[in-house]
Amino acid sequence: MVTNMDKISLEKKVVETIDKGGDLERLKFHLDRISDSNSVLILFSRPEAKYPIESLLLKIKKIVKECGIKTKVEKISVERIKNKMGRSSKSGYFEEVRCKFARSAWIFPLMHGGLTYGYLCIIIEKGTFSKEMLDFIDDYLSISLEKALKELELIKVHGTLRPRAIALSSVHTVHRLISSTLNMDELLPRLARLCTQVTRSKMCTIYIRNKNYLKPQAVVSFNSNRNPAKIPIFNSRIGKTLEKGNIILNRNVLWVPLIEEDIIGAICLRGKQNGKAFDSNDREILSVLAEQAVVAIKNAQLYEMQSKILLESLKSLSKALDVKSPKTYTHPRSFVDLVLSIADEYGVSAEEREHIKYATLLLDTGKLAVSETILKKADLLTEEEYSSIKEHPLKSAEIIKSIKTLKPVVPIILHHHERFDGKGYPRGLKGAKIPLGARILAVADTFEAMICHRPYKKSVNFKTAVAEIEKYSGEQFDPVVVDAFRRAVKKGKMQKIYYCMRAEIKKIK
Amino acid sequence: MKELFEMLKEDRMLIKIIRFFYENPTCIDTIDNIADWIEEEKEPIEKGLDFLVEHKIMNKDSTYAAAGYSFTQDKDQILKIADFLEELGNA
Structure with a gap:
């Protein structure tokens, strides 16, 4: 709906555009040349016609003086000009004005599409306008007006196009950010954060379906300590509405369901940061994000399931190794906790942590290829027997590398007997060239x-073992990994694991 | 914060970035697109954005696929930035 204020503002803008466009200067140039006289062109926007005569009088006096015309501008002449403006706007035609200070004066209405945007008053000092001249001026002004209107339209389109392009680009970036996360613990908080950002909301909650409830899994909130509760899907108004795939849009709340055949969750926004109400624009953006979120969540859930299956398979494989060589060179179950404690203190990424976990379970797979006699031998190994043992990382890597999903795990397994100083096996890698996971495993x-x-030696106590690790920091072990180990010891994590390990070993015995 | 704004006054690039995000607070975008929006080169923008992330005027979300930069949502921070931009405008 265009209000009166919008119309007045538009008319003013049109008149300003014509004024700045240079068309009037060009028109004056031609008129002066043709009439061999000095012409005065005064542009009025429509509201000025409602101004008191006095202000019009002052304006015309000023302009006449600026043009160097030495004449007296009288009130009665200005009244005539004003009357002619009204007439021309009704008739749509130019109107002649007889003024004492000018030989010839005309009012041209600036009209387009039935609307009057303003008036041009042309006064010439001497001479008069022929009909052809008047027609020419009328056509010229029509073209000038059309040009001004087109220019304003372009500015308006550009003004709306840019914000839309920025909004579209934001949605695309959010899509990339959420699609590339397969970890649910990372995905949902990120999604919540991005939803608040794009809509400038105070709070966003991501709900995931758990049986017949929508449970809040991620909450991002600014200036609010609200703790959202779970929503029963079939026993609440909100749940039932969302379950049907409908969006709930209120002043301060916006709910969008996450649907993939059935409802899998929902996104809820509460309150806009600027205090305004949620609108259809917010609904549209959140709907698009919800569609992207469904795909991302399903992918993450599938990945989680796949990881679980893989982990169970690895545990079975690890157990097979246990069966092959019980009570010998195999790690107790708490060994995985030991490795991950160091990895967590180091601050490895979530992805790296998974790889290290799998590597830990499969570390000694290669020992399946080593003779049991060697594995159980209590005395010192011969050189040949030791070479056979040293091959186990290579054999482990050989067995594992055929499983595509475990490809990142292979280097960790292969190099877990390397030394930081380069004197390890199988490749003699040194320093940072040894994969991080392998450096962590070496310490553990x-x-x-x-x-x-x-079989060939007795165990030492906890304190002695810790001291030994610290002693060989920089030689056998990466000093940064040893620092992480030290922090885990300080926090008491290692002691707990130590007692678990000892208990496990006692059970096996 | 005051010292930060004093430092920012000297940096045309950083002011441009802040002004763009202040005027488009819902924007989350990559370095390439931001470079297009504010018509500047990519490399200095990347440095500028990381500086602003460090000083908590901007947020950064990154994965292997993309890194998206967005404006702070801290009310107090935004008010101070508004005053800063107004001061620059009046200068």
Whole structure:
């Protein structure tokens, strides 16, 4: 709906555009040349016609003086000009004005599409306008007006186009950010944060379906301590509405369901930061994000399921190794906790942590290829027997590399017996060239070997084992990993694991 | 914060970035697109954005696929930025 204020503002803008466009200067140039006289062109926007005569008088006097015309501008002449403006706007035609200060004066209405945007008053000092001249001026002004209207339209389109392009680009970026996350613990908070950002909301809650409830899984909130409760899907108004795939849009709340055949969750926004109400624009943006979120969540859930299956398979494989060589060179179950404690203190990424976990379970797979006699031998190994043992990382890697999903795990397994100083095996890698996971495993494996009984040696106590690790920091072990290990010891994590390991080993015995 | 704004006054690029996000607070975008929006080169923008992230005027969300930069949602921070931009406008 265009209000009166909008119309007045538009008319003013049109008149300003014509004024700045240079068309009037060009028109004056031609008129002066043709009439061999000095012409005065005065542009009025429509509201000025409602101004008191006095202000019109002052304006015309000023302009006449600026043009160097030495004449007296009288009130009666200005009244005539004003009357002619009214007439021309009714008739749609130019109107002649007889003024004492000018030989010839005309009022041209600036009309387009039935609307009057303003008036041009042309006064010439001497001479008169022929009909052809008047027609020419009328056509010229029509073209000028059309040009001004087109220019304003372009500015308006550009003004709306840019914000829309920015909004579209934001939605695309959000899509990329959520689609590339397969970890649910990372995905949902990120999604919530991005939803608040794009809609400038105070709070966003992501609900995921759990049986017949929508449970809040991620909450991002600014200036609010609200704790959302779970929503029964079939026993609440909100739940029932969302379950049917409908959006709930109120002044301060916007609910959008996450649907993939059935409802899998919902996104809820509460309150806009600027205090305004949620509108259809917010609904549209959130609907688009919800569609993207469904795909991202399903992918993450599938990935989680796949990881679980893989982990169970690896545990079975690990158990097979246990069956093959019980009470010998195999790690107790708490060994995984030992490794991950160090990894967590180091601050590895979530993805790297998964790889390290799998590597830990499959560390000694290669020992399946080593003779049991060697594995159980209590005395010192011969050189040949030791070479056979040293091959186990290679054999482990050989077995694992055929499983595509475990490809990132292979280097960790292969190099977990490398030394930081380059004197390890199988490749003699040095320093940071050893994969991080392998450097972490090296510390954990050695620590565990010290505190657990082996056929060829007795175990040492916790304090001694810790001291030994610290002693060889920089030589056998990465000093940064040893620092992480030290922090885990300080926090008491290692002690707990130590007692678990000892208990496990006692049970096996 | 005061010292930060004093530092920012000297940096045309950072002011441009802040002004763009202040005027488009719902924007989340990559470095490439931001470079297009404010018509500047990519490399200095990346440095500028990381500086602003460090000083909590901007947020950064990144994955292997993309890094999206967005404006702070801290009310107090936004008010101070508004005053800062107004001061620059009046200068």
